[in-house]
Amino acid sequence: MNKLKLIIIITFAFLLNSHSFAQLFSSQENLVAMKSFSSFEQIQQNSEFKLAFELDIAKTWHINSNTPNEDFLIKSEINIPKSENFEIVKVVYPKAKDIKFSFSDKPVSVYEGKETIGVVMKSTKNIPFGEYTIPIEFIYQACNDATCMAPVSIFDTIKIEVVDNKTPINEINSEIFSNLDLNYSTEQKIESDDNSLANTLESSGILLSLLIVFLGGLALNLTPCVYPLIPITIGFFGGQSEGNTTKLFFMGLFYLLGMALTYSVVGVVTALSGAVFGTLMQNPYVIIGIVLVLILLSLSQFGVYEFKLPDSWAMKAGGAKNGYFGAFFMGLTMGIVAAPCIGPFVLGLVTVVATKADLFYGFIMFFTLAIGLGLPYLILAVFSGKIKNLPRAGFWMEAVEHIFGLLLLGMALYFALPLIPKEINIYVLPIFMIISAIFLIFFDKTANDRKGFRIFKNIFSVIIIAVSVWMLIPTEKQNPDWQYYTNQDYEQAISSNQKIIIDFYADWCIPCKELDALTFSNKDVISKMNEFKSFKVDMTKSTSEETEKIRQKFNIVGMPTVLIIDSKGNEIKRITGFVEANEFLKIINSVK
Numbered sequence: 001m002n003k004l005k006l007i008i009i010i011t012f013a014f015l016l017n018s019h020s021f022a023q024l025f026s027s028q029e030n031l032v033a034m035k036s037f038s039s040f041e042q043i044q045q046n047s048e049f050k051l052a053f054e055l056d057i058a059k060t061w062h063i064n065s066n067t068p069n070e071d072f073l074i075k076s077e078i079n080i081p082k083s084e085n086f087e088i089v090k091v092v093y094p095k096a097k098d099i100k101f102s103f104s105d106k107p108v109s110v111y112e113g114k115e116t117i118g119v120v121m122k123s124t125k126n127i128p129f130g131e132y133t134i135p136i137e138f139i140y141q142a143c144n145d146a147t148c149m150a151p152v153s154i155f156d157t158i159k160i161e162v163v164d165n166k167t168p169i170n171e172i173n174s175e176i177f178s179n180l181d182l183n184y185s186t187e188q189k190i191e192s193d194d195n196s197l198a199n200t201l202e203s204s205g206i207l208l209s210l211l212i213v214f215l216g217g218l219a220l221n222l223t224p225c226v227y228p229l230i231p232i233t234i235g236f237f238g239g240q241s242e243g244n245t246t247k248l249f250f251m252g253l254f255y256l257l258g259m260a261l262t263y264s265v266v267g268v269v270t271a272l273s274g275a276v277f278g279t280l281m282q283n284p285y286v287i288i289g290i291v292l293v294l295i296l297l298s299l300s301q302f303g304v305y306e307f308k309l310p311d312s313w314a315m316k317a318g319g320a321k322n323g324y325f326g327a328f329f330m331g332l333t334m335g336i337v338a339a340p341c342i343g344p345f346v347l348g349l350v351t352v353v354a355t356k357a358d359l360f361y362g363f364i365m366f367f368t369l370a371i372g373l374g375l376p377y378l379i380l381a382v383f384s385g386k387i388k389n390l391p392r393a394g395f396w397m398e399a400v401e402h403i404f405g406l407l408l409l410g411m412a413l414y415f416a417l418p419l420i421p422k423e424i425n426i427y428v429l430p431i432f433m434i435i436s437a438i439f440l441i442f443f444d445k446t447a448n449d450r451k452g453f454r455i456f457k458n459i460f461s462v463i464i465i466a467v468s469v470w471m472l473i474p475t476e477k478q479n480p481d482w483q484y485y486t487n488q489d490y491e492q493a494i495s496s497n498q499k500i501i502i503d504f505y506a507d508w509c510i511p512c513k514e515l516d517a518l519t520f521s522n523k524d525v526i527s528k529m530n531e532f533k534s535f536k537v538d539m540t541k542s543t544s545e546e547t548e549k550i551r552q553k554f555n556i557v558g559m560p561t562v563l564i565i566d567s568k569g570n571e572i573k574r575i576t577g578f579v580e581a582n583e584f585l586k587i588i589n590s591v592k
Contacts, residue, residue, distance in 0.1 A: 031058045031142040031149070036156045037173045042163045045127050048089065051119040051158060052176050053078060053138065057112055063140040065096035065109040073108065074141040074151040077590070078117050081135060082570065085127045089120040092180070110143075118180045127162050134158045210368045213349065217372020245382065251327040252381030258331020259377070260370035264363050284419060291412045297330060298408035302401070327381075331374070399446040399453065403460075406436045418507040418540055430468040437461035437468070479516075480526050485535040485550065493533040499591050500565040501532045502554070507540040509559040511578040522581035528588050566591050 032055055039050035064073045094115040098107035141151045413432055417425045440461045448454050493500050505512035537550055539559055564573040573587050
């Protein structure tokens, strides 16, 4: 079906370039007429006022709604430039009609005839008295039953006078605004994710705020950079406590508290210092420490030793001796591993804590966030440890622990990749996986007398080898024309009125790699990005003075961060986290 859409778009492009077609519709802006109205001619400081835009769409024509059902259709949109004197509170678009057309495999959301768009605006608290002109742009794409025109814009202005609080204010155009429901459910509130979270927490009590943050922590488990914690957790707890549920629970609790403690300290220090969230992962000594911990944990799976509390501590703890210290220590380390999982929610929380500048408030907020993040791993610890209860333990269980040990060694290599030269680091993991699979098949004879397990191990190893070979096969991926950032090139692009995309990334950042592999490699995205000056900023090792200046200049809190800047030098969008190609394309398509 995507091919069909492509054919349709190409056909439209051909028609639009046709001389006769261009003559026929050379004045396509006449297809939509717009009149602008204000609810007041005069307003006061710090007060709301309403705007209405009446659209008159030519007969037999329609325009796409603000939320078209097809990705290739351009949405209708009211654009009011940002101003230091006025702010947009909300925008309300009319209810659209769904109509089936021959070029689409599903109904298209459109406006027809006469429609009205409403906007609620607010003057700032200290706006100077006087007359102001508010520029308005309406972007739309007109279509009839067989043809779609190129997107166009129509412009208008509205004059507003700001007066003192003693001047009486008279409402105008009441007949228009009385028929406009500005509380319609499809309203769009113009606010950033960070401010939204800040406002939510500010307006909520401490208990409700903690609940919101806890749920946010749970949601972080859906982000890709916490996925590595799953095999690590299974690998560590898989051979612990001999299936004793109580001991497994308390070990998981120690693991959870270790993670929560580290995550809280890292989050609070980061927020209060203004440093990059997850910056510890840029320190080679921290990376080496994590790698060593994972190697130590893997050795315990091969029976070299076992984590246990000192005997004197164990006696005071009622004789518990199996892995509590190891669980807590691993949780401390995994908190650092989880820290780079940046998203709008975490960035918002960083902003809130930094604004409060309250150490206790910051600690309790991030501690609660970490409890939400770590709770699934407490449950995972209990159930992964119960593997000891599976039938025919003994040598069979030792063989499983060897597999877990190899998983932990693989994770150690993964976190060491930023320290390995880029020329060879793409080969490290696949080669290790092949060696591990060969070891399991030909050298690790443990439990080979169990036919079912031997078949499983061999199939598992063959799959690992196949995946590794696939990873080693060179592939030619298309990439945007990235340029590594320099302040001179950036300023030159600004002065030349070029649109700009800046991608802040780090080698340890999994969502950054997803953006490169899935979003920036998309041919439509690459084609559109040719209209932009595209910079990459490597934040893997941000200890240099130059990198720190860039971070402060653009207020970068975590990776990935992608800045979209229009031709006037205004930051239009700040993307934090992974976005799919279609969503990214929509964002950059709207940049002027």
